[in-house]
Amino acid sequence: MKIVKRLLNYAAFYKKLIIGALIMLALSVAADLTGPFVAKKIIDSHILGIESTWYEAGKGKDAVKYDGNWYKRADYFAKGEKKGREVHVLQVGNQFVFVNEAVPIEGRRTFENQSLIIKKDGKEQRAQAVKLTSQEVMRFYQPEIPRIIKLVAFYFSLVILSSIFQYGQSFYLQKAANRIIQKMRNDIFTHISRLPIRYFDNMPAGKVVARVTNDTEAIRELYVTVLANFFSSTINIFGVLIALYILDPRVGTIGLLLIPIIVIWTMVYRKFASKYNHIIRERVSDINGMINESISGMSIIQAFGRERETKQSFENLNREHYSYQNKMLHLNSLTGGNLIGVIKVLALMAFVWYFGGISLTASSAISLGMMYAIVDLISRLLHPLHGIVNQFANLEQALVAGERAFSLLDEQGVAVSDENMSRYKGNVQFENVSFGYKDNEYVLRDISFSAKQGETVALVGHTGSGKSSIMNLLFRFYDSSEGQIKIDGTNILDIPHQTLREHMGIVLQDPYLFTGTIASNISLNHKGITREMVKKSLRDVGGDKVLKHLPLGLDEPVIEKGGTLSSGQRQLISFARALAFNPAILILDEATASIDTETEAIIQEGMEVLKKGRTTFIIAHRLSTIKNADQILVLDKGRIAELGTHEELMELKGKYYQMYKLQAGPHKGMAG
Known part of the structure; x- marks a missing residue:
């Protein structure tokens, strides 16, 4: 689009600020998206890691004493370190039991009369088990606590890092936007002084003022809010899709359906929003023009008793402006957060339906971290979509405002010359x-x-x-x-x-x-x-x-x-x-x-x-x-x-x- 290209040309004057801000934004998003992976690691490897395979071992680092013997998780053994008898700590309902032999960990578990019963695929296996007290369970958790604390600290540092980069991108993006609008307003005002008097014969002062102030302010929102949201949302969407592919390719493939949804959504929205915003901006100009004219001619209005007629004319403009603002409000409501909410519920329902069977098996304890990460990422996938949709209104307003501002700049002006000539005689x-x-x-x-x-x-x-x-x-x-x-x-x-x-x-x-x-x-x-x-x-x-x-x-x-x-x-x-x-x-x-x-x-x-x-x-x-x-x-x-x-x-x-x-x-x- 021509307008978009010209807006980008203005942004190019301060590209260093904008590129710096967008790099900070990308780093902020990257730090933020690392969170679900850290949470998955905490849940799967440490909180649920107690159900990993344990072996009898000697006293030492990461070893846990129980019933006079020392035990260590299989993945904490050093290379070449001798392993003893295999044992298990398993959760059955809301209690933990200790099994002093090798047993399968997949299947439906029950605990009866000091026996652990594991059923899977129609087969049943029994093993002697001892119910653990809360203090004994905490002993088996003891090696995980330092690791969990480190991961929590790492997660917290990511949050702080993300916040710092978020602040930096916001500051520099707004600074760039302010500089862009400052330049644009200077350009428009300078161009106004070059326009031939003929132009002002048919253009009320209030309408010109609206283009220098209201329209450029709407364009400012493009650089400050819309650009930041679109860029961060795009990075988030692709980042989440990549993360979902890493966790489960099937979920990542389903997530790709969002891209055509966004495209269709944008096309439908713009079809109506462009028309409404053109009329809204025009009425704002008309209102500015009438206010300017009324203030200048207030003595005549009052002298001839035309207050009521002037008020009626203003109300007509204001009513039409209000009418189209309401149409925009309905459009934004129909295509905004409500629709996002519906899509979010449908996505979560599809996820539960598709993966529900797997989630309810005994292996759910191991994949709980995966479940948490996927649900978190699905929510994160819909959040940037919501951010994009919420900016449609600002984007369309900025494009319409840009079209109006550039139409003024495109008016044929008088070339400015620095040429000096000596004072002529005056014949x-x-x-x-x-x-x-x-x-x-x-x-x-x-x-x-x-x-x-x-x-x-x-x-x-x-x-x-x-x-x-x-x-x-x-x-x-x-x-x-x-x-x-x-x-x-x-x-x-x-x-x-x-x-x-x-x-x-x-x-x-x-x-x-x-x-x-x-x-x-x-x-x-x-x-x-x-x-x-x-x-x-x-x-x-x-x-x-x-x-x-x-x-x-x-x-x-x-x-x-x-x-x-x-x-x-x-x-x-x-x-x-x-x-x-x-x-x-x-x-x-x-x-x-x-x-x-x-x-x-x-x-x-x-x-x-x-x-x-x-x-x-x-x-x-x-x-x-x-x-x-x-x-x-x-x-x-x-x-x-x-x-x-x-x-x-x-x-x-x-x-x-x-x-x-x-x-x-x-x-x-x-x-x-």
Whole structure:
């Protein structure tokens, strides 16, 4: 799968951490799987080893004294050591008996009148036997105790070792996952800043935020939880199957049936889970987008009493999200632990049925350790299967989230260039420029004009006439469909976006301030702008007069969008920002439209400072503010209807004249 491959490519950046973690995980699993073999050894060789063949021997290591004689287990005799008469210690029911002769140990045992009766295959054998007291039985167990203690200590050390490796793999895997997600988020955020403005025209901010935060967090679960579980479960399954083959090939063969079960299980689950998760992730994005939009427009919602309608819209999205979460819950419940429980019971039933006959014979005492190990391993075989199934939901969520994140990264971005160019003069020329936001729907048609260095050009016209579109083209937020735009004779399409904008500045009608301080909002943390330059810029635009009452001055905190500052204060900071960057081309987009008269007077003075030596474009609705412009472009339905100075256009008595009279008329009437 393409998504899986790309997720693995990200993991490859930190492969050393991941490989180290997975090696630790493999060692942890290996140590854990050794446990049943140790337990089998303790049970078969030592706890049940008392029923092994014993021989009369001399006093010494591992020898047990009983009834005046010394006896030793057959497998504890040294090479060449002399063996005496064969004897047996056998369990009959809940008691042990001592048999002073060789007898078969297989068969059904009974003890009557000091006689041990062993029946097998219709034959019966009797032997004299003596019932042992608990103290005498413990004497025969005495050689086993040190060995059992050693094996228990070994088993305990394996548990500790497994825990250490488990901790190590968890730590390093999570560290790798955090680094991967850190890189992915950086890549996505960096890519967002390279995307053309056109992309954001149709993509709400909340949906973009969801991809940077929610989707990458879901992907993080893939590396931390899913990868660890899948890898450990796979190792466990193969390790258990190998262990079962070592113990009994028949049981190991039956265990292989789990592999097709997992494959079929995965296919069925993914068929439904993929569809559900796509819708769930989409609704999360929609909810984020609506919350973002509602918070931004809360004043409008409350002012127009739209709380109930907004709440209803949110509830509709939330209800659909809840509905598909429930479907996922049902799917996980049907294919999760319940099904594993059924398979576990069926597997144990099959084991008991198949091996039940053997288990109930007299040889069961010898194979009890084998029985314990097989039952333990069967449980261990189903546990990793449960672990894999439990991660299906996280896996599918991560794949869907990865698809969404990579679809954003696949959007065509603007190449970033480190190329620097000296500050251009600012001679701007539009040559037969046409442009449309949609194909064959032009908002600008055949625009031609030129602006020389130091000139002020005003753009006026009704809403939708194309004023802002001209500025968007000049900034290369969009590229023209036809014609050319030149700066100092160079086509702007031949200048990288960042290089072009390096010597441009803009002041918007509603200036955007970032979280930080007044100083950081003026300098935007640019290394080339010192604190002295910040102070001078603010002083030159008259901002020091309006902001002087703030307790911390330039270090006054600014929250998102500058909510604690007035419109005039935000605008002055925006003007100071433009001046600090010393642009060759300056764009003022209705820069004084939303401020009070007193602040406007201060800004008008600052604007004169700001415009010196720069080519300035002013988008204006208040025509009284542009009377001194060197050129005024009157736009109408995407075309230049009139062009000239204020006096020339007034003499022409065309559209500009009508607009100016319309704005000035009521004031004259009031004066009269």
